[in-house]
Amino acid sequence: MMRKLSGITVALVALTACTQEPAEQSTADAPPATPAAQSEPAAPPAGPTAAEREAMAAAMAAYNAMPDTSGTGAYPALKEEVAGLPAHTIYRPQDLAAAGDKLGVLGWGNGGCADDGASQRLHLAELASHGYVVVAPGAIKSGPGAPPQPAPEAPPPGPPRLIANTTAEQVMQGIEWVLAENAREGSPYYQRIDPAQVAVAGFSCGGLQAIQLAGDPRIHAVVVQNSGVFKDGTQGMENLVVTKDMLNAFHTPVLYLDGGPSDIAYENGMDDYERINHVPIAMINQDTGHGGTYLEPNGGANAQVVVRWLNWQLRGDTEAGSWFVGDDCLLCADDKWTVERKNFPATLD
Numbered sequence: 001m002m003r004k005l006s007g008i009t010v011a012l013v014a015l016t017a018c019t020q021e022p023a024e025q026s027t028a029d030a031p032p033a034t035p036a037a038q039s040e041p042a043a044p045p046a047g048p049t050a051a052e053r054e055a056m057a058a059a060m061a062a063y064n065a066m067p068d069t070s071g072t073g074a075y076p077a078l079k080e081e082v083a084g085l086p087a088h089t090i091y092r093p094q095d096l097a098a099a100g101d102k103l104g105v106l107g108w109g110n111g112g113c114a115d116d117g118a119s120q121r122l123h124l125a126e127l128a129s130h131g132y133v134v135v136a137p138g139a140i141k142s143g144p145g146a147p148p149q150p151a152p153e154a155p156p157p158g159p160p161r162l163i164a165n166t167t168a169e170q171v172m173q174g175i176e177w178v179l180a181e182n183a184r185e186g187s188p189y190y191q192r193i194d195p196a197q198v199a200v201a202g203f204s205c206g207g208l209q210a211i212q213l214a215g216d217p218r219i220h221a222v223v224v225q226n227s228g229v230f231k232d233g234t235q236g237m238e239n240l241v242v243t244k245d246m247l248n249a250f251h252t253p254v255l256y257l258d259g260g261p262s263d264i265a266y267e268n269g270m271d272d273y274e275r276i277n278h279v280p281i282a283m284i285n286q287d288t289g290h291g292g293t294y295l296e297p298n299g300g301a302n303a304q305v306v307v308r309w310l311n312w313q314l315r316g317d318t319e320a321g322s323w324f325v326g327d328d329c330l331l332c333a334d335d336k337w338t339v340e341r342k343n344f345p346a347t348l349d
Contacts, residue, residue: 059295060142068144069122069298071129073307075099078128079121081139085177087170089117089136091128096188099131103189104197104314107175107213108136109206111226111294113164113240116141120203123299123306130307133193135174137166164205164239168212171200175218196220197314201306202227204265204290208242215249221313222254223306226290228268247272253280255309257302260287260338277342282309282324284331285338305331318348 070076075093082090093099106127110119115138124134140146175198182193199221202210207227214222229244230236254276258269266285273283284305286293293300311320323330324341325348331337 063295064143064146066122066143066295066297069125070094071126072298073126073129073131075129075131077125079118079125079140079145081117084181085135085174087115087137087139088174088177089121089138089140090174091121091124091132091134091136093128093131096192099192101192102131102194102197102315103192104132104199104310105175105178105193106132106134106310107171107198107200107210108134109168109171109200109202109209110136110138110166111203111206113166113205113209113237114138115165118143118146120294120299122297123203123294123303126299126303127307127310130311132197132310133178133189135171135178137170137174162237164237166209167239168209171202171206171209172213172216175200179218199223199310199314201225203292203294205237205240207265208236208240211242211246214254215246215251217251220252221310222250222252223257223309224254224269224272225257225302225306226259226263226269226292227265228256228258228270228272230268231271244272244275247276248278250276250279250281253282253313255306256281256283257292257305258283258285259289259292260285262287262289264290273340273342280343280345281341282344283340286336301336321348 068079070078075095075098077091078094079089079091081088093103108120108124110116117136117138118140119142120136121143124136128134141149178189178193179195181187181189182191182195184190195218197220198218200210200213200219201223202208203225204227207224208229210222210224211229213219229242229247233243235241256269256273258266260266270283273281286301288302293302305323308320308323311317312324325345326332329339332339
């Protein structure tokens with residue numbers, strides 16, 4: 001029951017992490033309406049109820065009170081803001097020297113496309129502890145180290161107007177900053193980054209930002225979490241345009257990690273999976289709902305799946321690959337997971 005509750009509350013938090021404004025009719029990019037559409041307008045989406053908002057507030061208070069975790073990997077991680085990269089949050093091994101000179105880089109898209117770089121802090125610290133520098137757009141606005149935030153205002157009457165507060169370009173800005181620091185003498189990252197180990201990932205709306213960036217030739221691995229492009233062409237938020245055509249730009253293996261049929265992104269993610277036939281793709285589901293395991297210490301089970309995917313794709317780690325490859329793959333043998341794959345190797349040999 002606790003995992004289900006976590007999924008519900010994280011989904012609600014992700015919904016309200018973006019700006020909500022009263023809906024206004026906009027026809028700038030809309031096709032002409034048919035007579036039927038004019039006479040029978042579709043009902044607008046409803047915003048969270050008062051009870052849902054109360055649950056969100058309680059969930060956020062509990063999450064903010066949770067201490068940071070440093071991850072289970074070999075390199076305990078920290079989160080920080082740096083002056084050279086404003087409006088971003090970095091997760092990295094505390095001791096960069098101990099982590100060596102082959103650190104990977106992950107650009108992360110926040111749930112709700114929010115501008116809170118700490119919104120999935122437990123998950124991201126876990127990834128960093130395995131030798132990755134993870135960069136999320138937005139300052140630290142929740143949890144330990146966050147300055148006091150103003151109380152959210154009650155929304156105006158009417159359906160919400162959802163506006164993404166970050167962009168895919170800001171996600172890429174984080175990746176580019178790390179790569180530039182790798183080349184800058186005097187930087188703590190100087191010659192510690194492997195440019196061949198660059199990945200992009202994101203949760204929910206942030207997963208769509210990952211899709212937007214996946215075609216960049218500098219990207220060598222992609223993870224789309226609790227997300228998928230809307231089947232009907234709907235754009236879920238202003239400032240964010242993602243279409244099914246963008247799936248054709250994938251040039252690396254891609255992992256979709258969703259929360260089963262109760263995940264609001266499930267049908268869209270499954271539709272993406274059916275459409276992607278030109279690169280290896282895995283669709284992994286666990287019955288968590290939309291919120292995954294982000295609220296669990298060290299990011300829970302989903303973070304372990306993402307770490308193995310990155311280690312396999314970016315480092316050629318065959319032990320990590322055994323989680324995904326073969327009829328007897330480790331995830332395949334665990335009934336908590338549903339595993340679907342296309343264009344995959346039969347073995348790791």
